[in-house]
Amino acid sequence: MGASNNMQVVTTIEQLKTIVNDIKRQGKTIGLVPTMGYLHEGHLTLASTSKVENDFTVMSIFVNPTQFGPNEDFDSYPRDLERDTKLADSVGVDVIFAPSVEEMYPTNGGISIRAGRQSEILCGASRPGHFDGVLQVVAKLFHLAEPTRAYFGQKDAQQVAIIQTLVRDFNFPLTIRTVPIVREEDGLAKSSRNVYLSEEDRQQAPAIYEALQMAREHFLSSFHVEEAIELAQNHINQKTSGRIDYLQLLSYPDLAEITTETEQFLLATAVYIGKTRLIDNIIFSNKG
Amino acid sequence: MGASNNMQVVTTIEQLKTIVNDIKRQGKTIGLVPTMGYLHEGHLTLASTSKVENDFTVMSIFVNPTQFGPNEDFDSYPRDLERDTKLADSVGVDVIFAPSVEEMYPTNGGISIRAGRQSEILCGASRPGHFDGVLQVVAKLFHLAEPTRAYFGQKDAQQVAIIQTLVRDFNFPLTIRTVPIVREEDGLAKSSRNVYLSEEDRQQAPAIYEALQMAREHFLSSFHVEEAIELAQNHINQKTSGRIDYLQLLSYPDLAEITTETEQFLLATAVYIGKTRLIDNIIFSNKG
Structure with missing residues (x-):
């Protein structure tokens, strides 16, 4: 082997x-x-x-x-x-x-x-x-x-x-x-498309995963979807020159709106950094 | 066995x-x-x-x-x-x-x-x-x-x-x-739906297969699609009280219009006899 x-x-x-x-x-x-x-x-x-x-x-x-x-x-x-x-x-x-x-x-x-x-x-x-x-x-x-x-x-x-x-x-x-997602040491999700990133873009890119983590923490303490999303969007907008394609919190694996019944959550985003589209996500439960 | x-x-x-x-x-x-x-x-x-x-x-x-x-x-x-x-x-x-x-x-x-x-x-x-x-x-x-x-x-x-x-x-x-299609002795293709036929309808139904055979013979001797189709339609209309849904000659298995290249032919029909929709077909080649 x-x-x-x-x-x-x-x-x-x-x-x-x-x-x-x-x-x-x-x-x-x-x-x-x-x-x-x-x-x-x-x-x-x-x-x-x-x-x-x-x-x-x-x-x-x-x-x-x-x-x-x-x-x-x-x-x-x-x-x-x-x-x-x-x-x-x-x-x-x-x-x-x-x-x-x-x-x-x-x-x-x-x-x-x-x-x-x-x-x-x-x-x-x-x-x-x-x-x-x-x-x-x-x-x-x-x-x-x-x-x-x-x-x-x-x-x-x-x-x-x-x-x-x-x-x-x-x-x-x-x-x-x-x-699970394999990440670089600074948190950026590994992808074939990372080779497209300029040096500067590459330095900004870890903010995507940071933003998802912030949103998860806020959601789990407040259960406030809109606030959690806004927090993550602001972080990406402040730390990168990227353009957010989407950043959403949904039920997993149905990919439907979350309700009081939802147990598994998907927090997913796609961000254009320069011309390169990067995606990342966190799947988590409310059971801690 | x-x-x-x-x-x-x-x-x-x-x-x-x-x-x-x-x-x-x-x-x-x-x-x-x-x-x-x-x-x-x-x-x-x-x-x-x-x-x-x-x-x-x-x-x-x-x-x-x-x-x-x-x-x-x-x-x-x-x-x-x-x-x-x-x-x-x-x-x-x-x-x-x-x-x-x-x-x-x-x-x-x-x-x-x-x-x-x-x-x-x-x-x-x-x-x-x-x-x-x-x-x-x-x-x-x-x-x-x-x-x-x-x-x-x-x-x-x-x-x-x-x-x-x-x-x-x-x-x-x-x-x-x-x-291949399994047929009754009089030529009618066997079908679960044949039980719906009245006695009179059942006596008319073999005309469908007769019509397909007539069209095949005419086509193979004349290579005239429209004439062959018309011959079959006339036979069904004369011998049954049925209504023809379709009666077509196509290439098989592409189900496209026949050309001079076509080697396998599908002659297919659907006929409403009373309320019962019967289908039948013949697949044949021009290689005899």
Whole structure:
């Protein structure tokens, strides 16, 4: 474990299915770690967790065009398969599935999966169709890798909530596992997009997580949603040159307005620092 | 084979998953025969085919509300689980999965599967949302029964074409198998809905298949689409008191307009005889 284990890199569905069918025939469990590559510690934590919990770990590396909007960064999204391969091998991934766009989308009969009301808020409000694209590629990857467990970072809290709903309402035969946000020492959530930040922007960025922590504390002592949100907004506006896209407190995982019944809370934000959109969140309960 | 084999009838997802997981662990193949019950010879042929091709056969019996329109016959659709159980047992089905509506749809997070352009013609033109509902229940059943092969009757040609597209474009790990239309001695395609026909209507109904055969012969000798269609329409109008909903000649399985490139043809019709809507089709090639 940990050392090189003859990791394979495959690019075709046929190659992946041959491996998956062989593993399934042996009655072994499969962990799937779907990524868009340019791996950081967050991804490697997902893979390490899968390693511990499953006999065999598949990591997909695919920058999925259908989840990018027309004005988003599909073309400039960072890619480095050689580096990713070494990193994945170092944590014991058994196979990397790195298909081309043509391999994943050779045909289009017009059938689509539509994420519903959960996708119309938070990140979804400014990214119409994004979560439809996420569900499309996730459903395909689930069918291709046939995992026992699939691993997602809690950083994309809305994504996790929507994928959990897909698995539940469409009875996918697998379990979604989430791992906590991995942070830099100063609190900034790790992200592939952090490489876009200028030095100055990078120094301001930790204020995002500070703001979320302040809002959580205020909410838990006062139960006053608007005040908690305002406190966090002010902190971000004072400490950064960023523009807040949203900063919201919702029930989790329903992503609905909180009521006196709500037990789990999601405090989530997206902030443009320069041209870079950073997201962060805290999930917490009122049970202390 | 054929004799009683201790068929089980289960109504909960948990019971089905226990059986499926056990069969999969043994490395055995599973055939799934999705039905809405009130079994006739067509269904039994699907089950018998599954029996031959797989180690274990699951038949689902579920009248799926999400594929019925508001003015359709969901409430009056015939149901007889006791009779179905005996018939399924007689052809060697291993387990019947007969869930309640609540068991199949306990939650609704708002995610949907939308059948696209293939669903806007033929039966879909007069049944908005019908194929969305079909894909919803079929995706759920595929995930629940995890079949190696799933069996559908060619009678529902549009349904088969759309489900084939779902499996192809979303990489479901299974094969769709179709079996030919089973007919009465006078040519009428067997259907659960035939029990609705009055004696007079029943005597007229074979004209539908006669019309399709006439159109095929005319098309293959003349390659004149409009003439072939008109010939069939005239036959139905002269021989029955029915009203033609549609009668079309399309490419198969794309369900697009035929061109000089088309090799496989679908000649499909839906006719209201009295209040009963009957469908029939012929799939044929120009290779004789």
